Amino acid sequence: MSADLVFSNIVARPMRSLATSLAVGLQVALLLLIVGLADGMIRENSKRMAGVGADIALQPPNSSLLLAASTAAMSVKIVDLVSTIEGVAAVTPIFLQFNTTGGVGLIWGVDLKSFNQVSQGFIYLNGSGFQGGDDVIIDNIYASSGQLRVDDRITLMNHTFRVSGIVENGKGSRIFIPIKTMQNLVGSPRKSTLMLIKCHSQDDIPRVLDKLSKQLKSYPAFDMTQFVSQITLANKEFGPLKYFTRTVVLVAALIGFFIIFLSMYTAISERTREIGILKSLGATRGYVSFIFLKEALVLTGFGFLSGLGLTLGAKLAFKAIFPSIQHYLFPEWVLATGIVALLSASLGALYPAFWAASQDPIETLTYE
Numbered sequence: 001m002s003a004d005l006v007f008s009n010i011v012a013r014p015m016r017s018l019a020t021s022l023a024v025g026l027q028v029a030l031l032l033l034i035v036g037l038a039d040g041m042i043r044e045n046s047k048r049m050a051g052v053g054a055d056i057a058l059q060p061p062n063s064s065l066l067l068a069a070s071t072a073a074m075s076v077k078i079v080d081l082v083s084t085i086e087g088v089a090a091v092t093p094i095f096l097q098f099n100t101t102g103g104v105g106l107i108w109g110v111d112l113k114s115f116n117q118v119s120q121g122f123i124y125l126n127g128s129g130f131q132g133g134d135d136v137i138i139d140n141i142y143a144s145s146g147q148l149r150v151d152d153r154i155t156l157m158n159h160t161f162r163v164s165g166i167v168e169n170g171k172g173s174r175i176f177i178p179i180k181t182m183q184n185l186v187g188s189p190r191k192s193t194l195m196l197i198k199c200h201s202q203d204d205i206p207r208v209l210d211k212l213s214k215q216l217k218s219y220p221a222f223d224m225t226q227f228v229s230q231i232t233l234a235n236k237e238f239g240p241l242k243y244f245t246r247t248v249v250l251v252a253a254l255i256g257f258f259i260i261f262l263s264m265y266t267a268i269s270e271r272t273r274e275i276g277i278l279k280s281l282g283a284t285r286g287y288v289s290f291i292f293l294k295e296a297l298v299l300t301g302f303g304f305l306s307g308l309g310l311t312l313g314a315k316l317a318f319k320a321i322f323p324s325i326q327h328y329l330f331p332e333w334v335l336a337t338g339i340v341a342l343l344s345a346s347l348g349a350l351y352p353a354f355w356a357a358s359q360d361p362i363e364t365l366t367y368e
Contacts, residue, residue, distance in 0.1 A: 028307025087204030109182025127165035260348030296349035
């Protein structure tokens with residue numbers, strides 16, 4: 001019977017029910033979109049780092065695992081030293097520079113010959129490698145985002161480059177320029193931010209790491225799997241991003257709380273006589289309370305489903321308008337968002353539900 005009453009109340013006031021569900025849906029979409037974008041960028045960057053195919057990453061002393069904050073403090077001469085270690089097949093220096101043109105990410109300054117040896121080379125969809133110091137290689141996602149073609153000009157780091165090649169995405173960065181050009185633009189000649197090492201076989205990795213720790217004691221060296229895991233964790237624990245995400249979750253929870261609170265409070269004010277009739281027929285305080293709690297949860301459920309729909313629609317819009325920005329919809333975050341929505345709705349409905357249960361039947365029946 002209580003279920004019939006709940007759905008009858010929802011259907012009897014369609015506009016209020018629709019507005020409440022959509023408002024909860026916006027709360028859900030806000031959470032899933034913001035968190036999905038932040039987490040998506042982190043995981044995408046880590047995925048591309050792993051996609052290079054290197055076995056070991058070598059960093060300068062006192063360097064950060066937040067690669068965007070790393071400094072070019074390592075001489076490229078170290079390449080010669082590392083190359084002599086038994087088990088090393090190839091070494092390539094990388095110079096990283098933060099970029100906000102056409103999306104947020106890192107520009108990689110690379111020595112194309114050694115980079116190809118470590119990564120097995122790019123898969124070119126159009127064009128070719130660097131023909132000169134002012135050439136840039138971009139991946140297909142960045143090209144699509146900026147509607148760029150081979151021989152087009154783009155400005156990066158206040159310098160004009162010619163697009164020499166468009167490659168398949170998934171190896172390191174979306175933008176690559178010659179490392180010497182990067183060094184000159186930044187004013188750090190013969191320096192690099194990172195070195196990626198390829199071993200002859202997987203069995204050589206532990207031995208190479210051991211020799212690196214002895215010959216370059218102050219230089220952190222990581223197995224690539226460990227390195228990708230650590231930079232992912234460092235990006236997730238980055239202070240501003242972590243607190244921003246928590247703030248979004250808190251704001252979304254408060255939005256859900258007040259939406260349900262106001263909706264249920266208004267509903268009880270409108271149904272004072274109905275509550276009196278129920279209580280005069282013998283309905284207990286708990287029965288009346290649960291009717292309104294159930295109604296709040298049903299509206300939240302509809303809102304959650306509408307929020308998923310809004311999120312999927314926004315995800316498709318992002319992909320069409322901003323191809324370089326990746327959004328991930330992770331099952332664990334969908335579950336967490338559902339729990340946040342239900343908890344905030346339950347708390348928001350508590351006071352109105354108990355207020356409804358405490359109504360005096362005689363007073364409510366005389367209410368006009």
